Amino acid sequence: MEAASIAVGHDDHGHDEHHGPPAANRSSRVEPQTLGMYLFIISEVMVFGAFFTAYFFIRVVQGDPWFPFAGNKLPVLVAGVNTAILVSSSLTMHWAQTSAKHDNRFGLRAGMLTTLLLGSTFLFVQINEYANIGFSPHDHAEGTIFYGLTGLHGAHVFIGLTLLLMTTVRAFRGHFTPEEHRGVEVPGIYWHFVDVMWLVVYTSVYIL
Amino acid sequence: MRNRPLVQAGLVAVVATALGIALGLGIRWFPEQASTQAHRVDTLYDVLIVASVPMFVLVVTVVLFSVWKFRMRPGEETKDGPPIHGNTRLEVLWTAFPAVLLISLCSYAYVVLTDVERKPAGREMYINVTSQQFAWSFEYPAAATGGQPMQSTELYLPKDQPVQFKIQSKDVIHAFFVPAFRVQIDAVPGQTTTVRATPSRIGDYPLICAELCGLGHSTMRSTVHVVTPAAFTRWLKSRQAPGLSPSAGPGALAAAGKTVFTGGAGCGGCHTLADAGTSASVGPDLGKTLGADAKRRGKPLDAFIRESITAPNAFLAPGYPSGVMPQNFGSTLSKAQVDGLVAYLTKVTAK
Amino acid sequence: MVAKVRAPGFYRAGLMAALGVAFAAGLVALVRSTSELHPVFKGAAVTQVALIAAPLFFLVGLGAFDYWFYWASGRPTRPEDHSGHGARSWRDYFRVNTDHKVIGIQYTVTSFFFLLVGGLMAMLMRAELAQPGSQFVDANTFNGLFSVHASLLIFLFIIPVFAGLANFVLPLMIGAPDMAFPRLNALSYWLLPIAGLMMLASFFAPGGSFASGWTAYAPLSDTAPLGQSFFTIAVQFAGASSIATALNFLVTIITMRAPGMSFFRMPLLVWANFATSLLVVIATPFIAASQFFVLLDRGLGFNFFNAGHGGDVLMYQHVFWFYSHPAVYIMMLPGFGIISEILAVKSRKPIFGYRMMAFSLLAIVVLGFTVWAHHMFTSGMQAWIRIPMMITTAIIAVPTGIKIFSWLATLWKGVLRLDTPMLFALGFLTMFTLGGISGVMLSMIPFDIHVSDTYFIVAHIHYVLFGGSLFTIFAGVYYWFPKMTGRMFDERLGRIHFWLTFIFFNLTFAPMHVIGIDGMPRRVADYTSNYADWNLIISLASFVLGLSTLVFLYNIVSSWRTGVRAPANPWRGLTLEWQVSSPPPIFNFDSLPTVVGGPYEYGVPGAVHGVFKGGAEVRPTPAGTVAQPSTQ
């Protein structure tokens, strides 16, 4: 919820001087919105941190067996492909961001669309994986952790996609200029974070 | 002379400190010491008092002294204090001093900790403690009984015999807390925690569940009986002896049942029963409910009582939760004890 | 009518909330029928989903999100007109309002409401504990009472009230026209009443309110009746609220300071909230997660804490305390800030060792993350962890000590004005020291093993939270009352309030040390008769302590309505908030000030903190121009 508010937050004192309060003094070079997003990402990292603590306690402290065990195994390969998809979505996002800077409207729109597409594909594959994986969180603590971590990340992908959707809508309505494109930048930062986080989740859950 | 205030304040502080420490050491804080490690903990506390009273007194004296000396007098409404911004020497001092003090306190505490928890010389007795909502039960392994392993709802310990308790929980977290021994450790589902004590004083001491575990948490108490080794073996014998023979008149049975009810089984911890003089409200007032509920259940009184003890959830007293009354008295109580309880409760309800 | 329902406000909010419940029911029905679960409508499930959905729908209805919806859909956003700013009538406090001054007051008043409710519960507890046996409430209700008591007072009083006070004064202090994200600010406020009412509502849940303490240890909380979910979910909303506020403070402090206001020219209240916000941003996600775990275990049959299926029970405590120990500093650092402001102004001297004051705050932040397991000395975790935790815990006393001693040095040779805010500040100095010292005793493992989960802990809790946090809050509320309301409070009543509180606070909580060491466990509705006498004394004292709150209430309410008008700068303070009218103009500053010196230069001839464009300098206003609170 804070994600939305910060990501789409805009300069409160910018385009409505004549109404709002007097412009504040800028005591720092960083954009408030960007800074806000980075701080928010810190607490997001901590949320994942807590879930990884659970992972650590179950797998290391308790020493429960990890996948594959007793017929429970993870589709490492499929997930690997999925990882590739998500990572490439980060590239397209970057493309969109740079296009926005250089006033390349086509690049912006195409970039946003492909990012949306790739992101949704990832989510779809993930859900499909749940459907066919053959164990549930009820079965054992390992299942709990698996669904917990991947589910948490899935939720973040979903949030990210909603933000991107907003940006895309506005991109097609002709918003964003080389001067004023925080609406692309800030959700972009979040999206990159979601991708990086996945790499961590993938390595610790599927590979290690 | 510049430092007059400082000197005065210092004097006041010294006197106050002396008084404070005297008070702190004077009060009888702890319950009596019934284990060999108790006095180590109590001494640690005395040391802490001696270390912290001066700190507290220092703060209070400076505050009171400033209030007295530096209070704004009439006519000083616009007066400001001297612009003192700091004093590195002082600041270093009051950073370093507490640091040193605290480190030394920690080291001392560490020493105390290690020899409170060290394995004592000589043979150690193991007792398996099982906790569940909301009762304790104890298993004396063969090594301890010298015969069969034995289940009991009472905890008897021979004086001067080092014990290690191996504690487990069947449901939620409880805590095994014996204030007189200065020992406490949680009972954690899925793992076994251990704690050591060497009883050093004959007597009965409360065993308390110190971790919130639900409805009956406050009633989850039992008693630690520290007795002479001789008495301990006698107790073991009595436990293993076959129950009172049915030939013994119902009077004798009931009498035995009453001691079980008020004593070891801890029924009184949850039930009011006028005749037994217990007054707890976790479970129904057995003096009142039994007759009616037996009818509801459609069983003869004694059969119903036996069921209620060995399988409490078979029938729930109206308005009372299921699963609060321990489910395992069937196994933790000897046949004789259950017979006794049934006879006793039947007798009380009958009249 | 239709117009009323379409416009943002309580009509629309109510409607949306209802929609939210319907949505929850629908969702549950859908899921359960697709996975062939019966019955399709499961009360408990619907309630849990509704607890999450309804509040969000409610906020949408209230209009908390309107602006973002417009923005997202790319429609031209309604320019931020003044309607969102300032408060003309009491009604404006019941709208989504983006003015930090309005929000500050909304925050403060709301959280004091929860103090009263939570306190009242304490009164019930004390009535029950006045004598052994059970008189007024049964075991279940009692467990519910202290659980809700603590949860309300921690999550809906101490934490938000500090956020509220800071909300009002912080932007003024750093010369900013508002917070960095005013709409986010409004949202974080409106999350609070939701969380609070949810906790209270749990009393109506089947099986009673949540009753596993404010610590909600698993697996007890896993298996507890439905009421527990109210806590689990309410904490999520409260947590989201404080994270959002912390982000807001951090961004505001970093990017919106007035020209010339370097970090080392910031008032210590700003520093304190900077440190606190860091703690919140880093730590709060952990309690959110801990409650997610419980929620998943309860709602979807996950196995985080199900030992039978390989779950790890102690993991809950590690995750919980990794938030909740830093949380105790979240509940203390802003108070430290308030005290620094008041002591400097009231003893007319610069803060002694300003830089060390700032650094010690940061030291506490860092150390605060390294001590969580001191709550777990008896939990059965790996024994060796206890040792490092004991040392770090004890060491925290050093930076805290630096602050205490610097405050004492600030008093020394000052010209002390012993009015109500100052009295509470001095009360804090002594009482918090006592609570802190009992804390240091607790960090000594062998002693903690004996007193853990006894009334000694309860005593420590209240000396630090009541004698510490609450005293600073009273001090702060009195100190900024003129600025917030534009009126002076009744000094005489203020003093009566202080002395009643101070005396009966000690009579209530000091004896708890004694019965605690003597072995009386906490969280019990009934106790053995050897503790009866002390408990009776405690209960009687606590009732007077409760009533003393009424003096405060009366003073605040009556002064707010009919008190004498307050001058701009009644305390002759240097910091910027005192250089504007009381209450401040709608946008704080007609022209932003420029800061040219430190905030506490009292006694330095001709010292100046900031200058306005007009050239009006920010130096202590000359005598006689302002109401001088008498000192007798």
Ligand code: HEA
């Ligand atoms: C405002 C909240 C607050 C604050 C500030 C503190 C501060 C401290 N607390 Fe406390 N604590 C709580 C709130 C707080 N606590 C709560 C709510 C619980 C119970 C949770 C529950 O179970 O429900 C708790 C429980 C708790 C425990 C666990 C007890 C148990 O459950 O077994 C411990 C153990 O170490 C502890 C220690 C400390 C220490 C060392 C400090 C230190 O930070 C104190 C430092 C301050 C000083 C020491 C005083 C000033 C210093 C000087 C004057 C310098 C000289 C002093 C010396 C050299 C001694 N606290």
Ligand code: HEA
């Ligand atoms: C800031 C936090 C805070 C505050 C202010 C208080 C305030 C009080 N607390 Fe509480 N308390 C906690 C935080 C706090 N507490 C915590 C964290 C716990 C641990 C819970 C747990 O174990 O999980 C706890 C637990 C706790 C217990 C232990 C419960 C148990 O373990 O069994 C007790 C028992 O006496 C208690 C008492 C009181 C009392 C008498 C007050 C008084 O100061 C309250 C006085 C204030 C008022 C009463 C205001 C309202 C007054 C009126 C509306 C006027 C009307 C008054 C009358 C009718 C008399 N508290």
Ligand code: CUA
């Ligand atoms: Cu068992 Cu409390």
Ligand SMILES: [Cu+2]
């Ligand atoms: Cu702590």
